[in-house]
Amino acid sequence: GQQVQQSPASLVLQEGENAELQCNFSTSLNSMQWFYQRPGGSLVSLFYNPSGTKHSGRLTSTTVIKERRSSLHISSSQTTDSGTYLCALEMGNNRIFFGDGTQLVVKP
Amino acid sequence: GALVYQYPRRTICKSGTSMRMECQAVGFQATSVAWYRQSPQKTFELIALSTVNSAIKYEQNFTQEKFPISHPNLSFSSMTVLNAYLEDRGLYLCGARDWDSNQAPLFGEGTRLSVL
Numbered sequence: 001g002q003q004v005q006q007s008p009a010s011l012v013l014q015e016g017e018n019a020e021l022q023c024n025f026s027t028s029l030n031s032m033q034w035f036y037q038r039p040g041g042s043l044v045s046l047f048y049n050p051s052g053t054k055h056s057g058r059l060t061s062t063t064v065i066k067e068r069r070s071s072l073h074i075s076s077s078q079t080t081d082s083g084t085y086l087c088a089l090e091m092g093n094n095r096i097f098f099g100d101g102t103q104l105v106v107k108p
Numbered sequence: 109g110a111l112v113y114q115y116p117r118r119t120i121c122k123s124g125t126s127m128r129m130e131c132q133a134v135g136f137q138a139t140s141v142a143w144y145r146q147s148p149q150k151t152f153e154l155i156a157l158s159t160v161n162s163a164i165k166y167e168q169n170f171t172q173e174k175f176p177i178s179h180p181n182l183s184f185s186s187m188t189v190l191n192a193y194l195e196d197r198g199l200y201l202c203g204a205r206d207w208d209s210n211q212a213p214l215f216g217e218g219t220r221l222s223v224l
Contacts, residue, residue, distance in 0.1 A: 033212060041146065041199040041218050048212035086151065094140060094159070095167075096203065096213065098152040 003027050004089045006099025013106050019074040021102045023087035030090045032063045032070040037084040037101070046072070046085075077106045110135035114202050114216030121192050122224050128188045129219040131202030137182040138204035142213070143175070147198040155200075158185060159207075189221065197223045 005024045013019055023032065031050040035043040047054050047061035049070065054061045058077075063070040074081055087099040113132040121127045131141060140159040144152040156166040158179040166172060179185040185204070189196050199220050205213040 031212070041220060043201070043215050045212060045215070088152075090213075095154055095157055096142060097154060098144075100151045 003091070003097045004087060004099040006087055006102060008102060009100065010103040011105070013077050013104070015077060015079055015106055015108050017077055017106075019072075019077055019081075019104060021072040021074075021085055021087075021104075023070045023089070023099050025068050025070075025089045027089075028092060029065065029068075030092055030094075032061075033088045033090065033096075034061055034070075034072045035086045035088065037086055039083070043086070074104075077104075079106045079108050082106045110211070110214055112138075112202060112204050112214045112216040114200075114219050116219055117217065118220045118222075120222045120224060121189075123193055124191055126188055126190045127192055127221060128186055129200055129202075129221075131185045131187075131204065131216055133183045133204045133214075136204075136206045136211070136214075137208070138179075138185065139182060139207045140205055141177075141179055141185040142203045143177060143185075143187050144201040144203065145196075145198050146201065146218075147195070150198075152201060155187070192221065192223050194223050197221055 007022050034046040049061045049063045058075045060073040085102045090096045111134045142157045143155040146152045155170045158164040177187045199218045201218045202216045203213045
């Protein structure tokens with residue numbers, strides 16, 4: 001959506017490389033959420049991150065409100081990390097808008 | 109734990125007919141429920157947001173006449189796609205949250221609609 005710009009649209013890595021996914025938003029937010037979308041379409045919530053940095057295994061999410069950006073860092077990528085990653089911006093009026101997604105391919 | 113169930117998971121309807129999909133919140137109170145659609149090759153679009161004791165708010169390009177929503181209690185919501193056509197196919201997602209907690213919204217696994 002226009003409120004959220006996600007980049008890159010696609011990313012190809014060799015196994016072991018790191019990935020940096022970005023979301024920039026054009027409006028104030030309540031929170032940012034990162035998802036992995038399974039091939040069947042359902043969403044796996046990775047982070048609910050209103051601000052600051054959060055870690056989960058090889059994943060790190062950083063949201064900087066005043067710079068209107070959030071990032072998802074995947075370290076030491078594995079082939080099983082391949083798939084679609086989505087960020088979602090929650091605005092002050094409780095509406096959530098999704099980015100267009102990053103298609104990640106990790107090659108063995 | 110808190111979960112959101114959606115059903116059916118997959119459905120097919122003939123062009124011009126209607127399809128109702130349901131969303132059930134388990135383990136928490138769904139004070140607000142949002143419905144989204146992901147059309148093929150696109151991201152999720154917000155259709156409408158329903159908050160208990162408030163009017164349902166539809167986004168631009170989506171109307172109550174086309175996507176009527178019911179949110180009768182704190183555990184259930186349904187949405188109907190009326191007169192479905194090819195452009196209505198996609199994955200419909202329900203997201204619910206409890207405003208008395210600081211938890212993130214929870215999403216169901218979606219209802220995938222195909223239109224013949």
